[in-house]
Amino acid sequence: MKQIGILLFLISFSAFSQEGKKEGIVQYERTTFWTNIVTRLTYLSAEEKDRVKLTWGSSDEGWKQKMTLAFNENQSLYMQGEDNAEQGWAGRKETFFLTKNFATEHSTDYIDLLGKTYMVDDSLHAPNWKILNQIKEVAGYICMKAVTVDTVKKQTITAWFAQDIPVQAGPERYFGLPGLILELDINDGDVTIIANKVEFKKLTNEFNLKKIKGKKISDAEYNKIIADFIKESIKGFRNPYWGLRY
Amino acid sequence: MFKSFVLSIILLSSYVAIGQNRVQIHGKLVDTSGHPLSQATVMLLVPKDSSLVNFGRANDQGIFEFKNVKRQPYIFKASYVSYVPLQMDVKPDQEASIDLGALMMKPISKELFEVVVRTAKAPLSIRGDTIEYNAASFKVPPGATVEDLLRKLPGMEIEADGSIRAQGQTVKKVTVDGRSFFGSDPKLATKNIAADAIQKVQVFNGKTEAAKVTGIDDGKKEKTINLELKESHKKGGFGKITGGIATEGRKEVKGNYNKFDAKNQLSLIGLGNNTNQSGMSFDDYQDFRGSQAFSWGNEADFGFTGNGRYFSFDDGDDQMGIPIGGRRDGFSKNYSGGANYNYDTKKTKFSSNYYFNQSERIIDKISSTQRFFQEKTQNSADTTSQRTFSGNHRMSMRYEKSIDTLNTLILISNGKLSFGNADQNSRIFQQLLVQNNLNPRQTKLLNGSEQQSFTIQNTAIFRHKFAKNGRSFSASAGYNYANSDGSSTQKSLSQFLSATTLRDSIQAIDQLTNNFSKKTQIKSSLFFVEPLSKAFFWESFFNTSFQSNRLNRDLFDRGSSSLETRNDSLSRYYDNNLTYNRLGSSIRYSKDGVNVTVGLAAQQFNLTGDFRKSASAPNLANIDLNYFAWIPKVGVDLELKNNRYLFFSYDKSVQEPSIRDLQPIVDNSNPLFLRVGNPNLLPSLNHSISSGFNLFDAANFLNLYTNLSYNYNVNQVVYNQSINSNGVVLTKPLNISGGESYVGYFGFGFPLKKTISTMNINADFNLAKNPLFLNDVLSNTNTNAGNLGARISFTPNDRITFYMNARFGLNNTSYDKSALPEQTIRNTQFGSELTVNFGKNTFLSYNLDYKVYENKTRGLYQEMPILNVSVFKYLGKAQKSEIRLTVYDVFKKNLGVNQFAFQNFVSFEKTQTLSQYVMLSYTYNMRGLSSPIRKR
Incomplete structure (x- = not known):
């Protein structure tokens, strides 16, 4: 019912909106x-966590990746x-294409997950956002x-x-917020996704994707694969995020 | 449009049905002068946790409307760029629609908005009437106080007397983390607290003291500033100390301490023991060097972009780096200690350390060697007693400065001062077999040496990135200097038991040698990358080096009355200069997991040298060698789907001969085995083809590594051997082509039961053909060696861990032109490790290492079961202390055993080594001991 409410609202106000600011492409740096991610691993001792912080902490400028978001009022990719590849090596691009259609909800x-390509196909489930009184540029x-919480990976999302x-x-x-998300912070700065160009x-044709084969699963099935893998990895003293997008 | 119309109908009908529970909320947003705020964002939140349930936009008249929302209390929130977000409670009663009327939004003060939000890019938080922002975003000079910081903040004024005005009103109170700071004088806090300790500055209207006391809000508000201090989680310190005493007079003590904050890291380390531990563990090394433990970007000799990068660490005393690990045979007393300091900021990184280590080692060993020539066989049984002492002072410094975003400068300097001495006492029994005639003899050796050396290596690297993406230039320069000064004595007495005359039967040597060597090297490299397109890069490099070496050796024969006479035939003064230039270029393709490099370099060496009998004597020979080689390079590196990697490379490398091999001197420290250098050696050349496949399957916890390589040598430096009629062996390095080897590796790890048990299997082989000259006849040694190993780990819970491994090694060596029979050497090893937690922080663990050394051909066999058992307990609530009782080598079987089959000889060597002792030790770890007993 909530989604329908939003939809109704969008329809009723679309006529008045500023047409120019509703369609385009955002470049993000992820x-x-x-260092932060490793020091959160529960199976490491205090000494091992300190060792990681000491060795890598002060020079961790983060591993950077470019991401793009094509958007309009009704859909996004x-x-x-x-x-x-100026660093001398170009890694393989994994299958990672997220499409949302806000009109059809x-x-x-399309996501490469633990050695398989999946098509996670479901209706839109917007996160339960809490709106805070802070603004910045x-x-x-x-x-x-x-803010919201990722209950599967147990992460705070800003x-x-x-x-x-x-x-x-x-x-x-x-x-699912009243405006385009330009910055995302996963778990207190473990991963940041910040727009540098809008x-x-x-x-x-920016929304067109070439055909990708993948096993069709629902959001719930996707979350279960992730939750099981994290649980198993932690039990086996492995960092789940070497094999999983954080 | 039709779609939404249908949808509206459906929605309308559902509205009718449940209309009682639905409400409509509308209103209008205006600014302080009543103008509509068009396109303002409007939201409905749940009061309990500010959860967003509905949102929309106001229209061009500032009018907004939420239709058909659930009848429940809401927080209505409106936001508009550069206005203070508006927030109000909405509590629908029974009405069908609620009109919030005209709502006025206040602009954020222009100063705050432009300075804080736009310029300092600091987040602004609005809490009712409090606006706070991150003070860390405002630049103040180091050492500045909060007063200096406040002066920079918008809306703040500092009067001449230090009193503060915020938004025009006098600040009555400054609190730190919400608490009063030394009474009510606001100046006390602002003048005394350093600005860089402040995370946030909050300005708000607090209730007056009177209102707080009486509990009656008199409506008067006081301006209050709250200073929030930075969280101190980036600061830390940890360390541990272990001391132990044991039977047999064994003892050990080691400790380290680390203190760090966001910029500074200081660490201290020290160890002393007589239990054969000469270096620190890898973990201790990592803690000691901190952010510099793995430092890249120190490579100054630019070349082809390789397949992958690797780090290297030093483990020997000969190296420049700090020694790691090292449990060696024999008995040794070891002391070491050092300090390391790192300073890291985004722009400047500085690191320096000093490390001292010394080791006194006693080695008693017996060895038996068989050395085969065409018609002769030499059997040798040696008993050696050796005492060595070595000490090293090491210092290193590294400075990295990012001058700006495009230019980086790195300066590195490493120095080492070493001193040492050694005494050797050997007794050698030899039998020389010549066509069934046995010539026995016996030699006693008494050698001594003393040496001091100094090495310094300096490197400067400059990197420049051009404005064009991907274009870059690097230049480096290096200056290395090393000298060594030493003296040695050789005293030996050889008895040829089957000789017929007295003159032949005894040979005595009593010599004193003074050695001096000096090496100076100046070098420089350039590197340039030009992007040809998004995926193609053109890389070029140039290396040049000039090296000058001097080696002076004065040898004196000592007579019976300790009279020293210079021995001109064994003394040498040798000077050489080595010039080296290399120019290369390659094209690299890098895109989407495909990385291919193809390149070619031209490499040129020039070696000039001369040697004499003494400083002023005429040259015995002048050496002038020129050498040129083309060096091609092919590298293919593919990242396939699902973490599978495939790589292939062809490399050709050229290595100049070592100074040790070039020096035209005879080393007679063992009169039965003479070594001589060869000043005419050419650089050696190696062709190498290698390929491999790796796989990581995160989902199934699988990994697979395989690789295969082939090497072919041209002008390989080989130590050739010849034997004279007296059975004295002379070895001399010569260039030989044709040596080749095939090397392969396979490793596979998989879970037997996920998270509980893992198995790793590995296998390797090395098939090599090594040519050598035996009495000037070319002969080949074929070595076929292989290892097969497996390891199982069993970690069912956090109370028990068990590991088991086995390894079988086989080495088969055959000789095509010597009398030596084919040799089959076997090394077998079984290991097992168990740790059990009995609860109450009490543990038992054992470690069994069972080795079997076997040479079938010669009938040699040595078994060595080594078992260590320990019981330990963590003490105290925080488990910071550990007390441990360990029995090392329960069966008292420890020995140093080595066996080789190489070239024309096989040998088997046993060294007396530290054996059984029982140690009681205590550890204190400031951070608490690691509770998981599992290995990673």
């Missing part, structure tokens, strides 16, 4: 701080951007803070959404 995500836009881009799209599997333009 930075992974492995989030995927890996073009990295350049449907989500289809991201990529030139004034954003407001919202999103900063633009007050004046009336689109409910966002990076990773997050969406470009408004009429999109033509």
Whole structure:
């Protein structure tokens, strides 16, 4: 019923909205701080955690990846951007295409997960956002803070959404705020996804994906695979996030 | 449009049905002068936890409307760029619709908005009437106080007397983390607290003291500033100390301490023992070096971009780096200690350390060697007693400066000062077999040496990135210097028991040698990368090096009355210069997991040298060697789907001959085995082809590593041997081509039962053909060696861990042109390890290592079961102390055993080594002891 309420609202107000700020492409930089992630592993002793912090902590500038989000009022496509290989090595791009359709309330995500390609196909399940009274600037836009919790990976999620881009799209599997999400912070800075460029333009074929084969599963099945793997890895003294997107 | 129309109908009908529980909320948003705020964001939140349930936008007239929402209390929230977000409670009663009326939003003060949000990019938090922001975003000079910080913040004024005004009103009170700071004078806090200790500054209107006391809100508000201190989680310190005493007079003590914060790391380490532990453990090394434990970007000799990167660590006393590990045969007393300091910021990284170690070692060993020539066989049984002492001072410094985003400078300097001495006392029994004639003899050796050396290596690296993405340039320069000064005495008496004359039957040597060597090297490298497209890169490099070596050796014969006469035939003064240039270029393709490099380099060496009998004597020979080689390179590195990697490479490498091999001197420290250098050696060349496949399957906890390589040698430096009629062996390095080897490795790890038991299997082989000259006849030694190993771990819970492993090694060596029969050597090893937690923090563990050494051909066999057992207990609530009782080598069987079959000889060697002792030790660890007993 909640979704329907939102939809109704969108329909009733779409006529008044600023047409120019509803369609375009966002470039994000996704930075992974492995030191933070490793020191959260419950099976490490205090001494081992200190050793990780001491050795890697002060020079951890994060592992950087470019991501792009094509958006308009009704849909979005989030995927890996073009990295350049000046460091002497180019890694393989994994299958990672997240598509959301806000008009039909449907989500289809193509994800390489633990050696298999899946098509996570389900209706949209917006996270339970809490809106906080904080504002800051991201990529030139004034954003407001919202938080939620990833109950599967047990992570706190902080999103900063633009007050004046009336689109409910966002990076990773997050969406459903009154404005476009320009910054996402996973678990107190373990991973940050920060927009560095927002470009408004009429999109033509940007939402088109070439056909990807993948086993069709639901959100619940996807979450179960992740939850089981994390549980098993921690029990086996392995870092689950070497094989899993954080 | 039709779709939404249908949808609206459906929604409308559902509204009618459940209309009683639904409500409509509407209103209008305006600014302070009554103008509508068009497109303002409006939200409905649940009061309990601010959960978002509905949102939308106001229209161009600032009018908003929530239709058909559930009848329940809400927080209505509106936000608009550069306005303070508005928040109010909405409690629907029975009405069908609620009109919130015209709601006025206040602008955020322009100063706050422009300075804090736009310029400092600090988040602004609004809590009712409090606006707070992150003070860390404001730049103040180091050592500044909070007063200096406040002066920078928008809306703050500091009067001449230090009193503070915030938004025009006098601040009555400053609190730190919400608490009063030394009474009510606000200046006390602001003048005394360092600005860089502050995380946040909050300004709000607090109730007056009077209102707080009486509990009656008089409506008067006081401006209060709260300073929130930075969290101190980045600060830390840890350390541990262990001391133990044991039977047989054994004892050990070791300790380390580390203190660090976000920028500084200081660590101290020390150890002393007579239990054969000469270096620190790898974990201790990592703690000691901190952020510099794995440092990359120190490579100054640029070349082809390789397949992958690796780190290297030093484990010997000969190396420049700090020694790690090392449990060696014999008996040794070891002391070491050092300090390391790192300073790390984004722009500047500095690291320096000092480390001292010394080791006194006693080695008593017996060895038996068989050395085969075409018609002669030499059997030798040696008993050696050796005492060595070595000490090293090491210092290193590294400085890295990011001058700006495009330019980086790195300076590295490593120095080492070493001193040592050794005494050796050997007794050698030899039999020389010549066509069934046995010539026995006996030699006694008494050698001594003393040496001091100094080495310093300096490197500067400069990196520049161009504005064009991917284009970069690097340059490096290096200066290395090493000298060594030493003296040695050789005293030996050989008796040829089958000789017919007295003159032939006894040979005595009593010599004193003074050695001096000096090495200076200047080098420089350049590297340039030009991106040709998004995936193609053109890389070029140039290396140049000039090296000058001097070696002076003065040998004196000592007569009966300790009169020293210079021996001109064994003394040498040798100088050489080695110039080296390499110019190379390659094209690299890197895209989407495909990385291919193809390149070619031209490499040129020039070696000039001369040697004389003494400083002023005429040259005996002048050496002038030129050498040129083309060096091709092919590298293919593929990342396939699902963490599978495939790689292939072809490399050709050129290695200049070592100074030790070039020096034209005779080393007669063992008069039965003479070594001589060869100043005419050419650089050796190696062709190498290797390929491999790796796989990591995270989901199934599987991993697989395989690789296969082939090497072919041209001008390989081989120590050739010849034997004279007296049975004295002379070995001399010569260049030989044709040596080759095939090397393979296979490793597979998989769970027997996930999270509980894992099995690892590995196998390797090495098939090699090594040519050598035996009495000037080319002969080949074929070695076929292989190992097969398996390891099982069993970790059912956190109370028990069990590991078991086995390894079988087989080495088959055959000789195509010598009398030596084919040799089959077997090394077998079984290991088992168990740790049990009995509860109450009491543990039992054992470690069994059972080795069998066997040479079938010669009938040699040695078994060595080594069992260590320990009981330990963690003490105290925080488990910071551990007390441990260990029995080392329960069966008293420890020995150092080595066996080889190589070239034209086989040998078997046993060294007396530290055996059984019982040790009681105590450990204190500041951070508590690690409770999981599982290995990683």
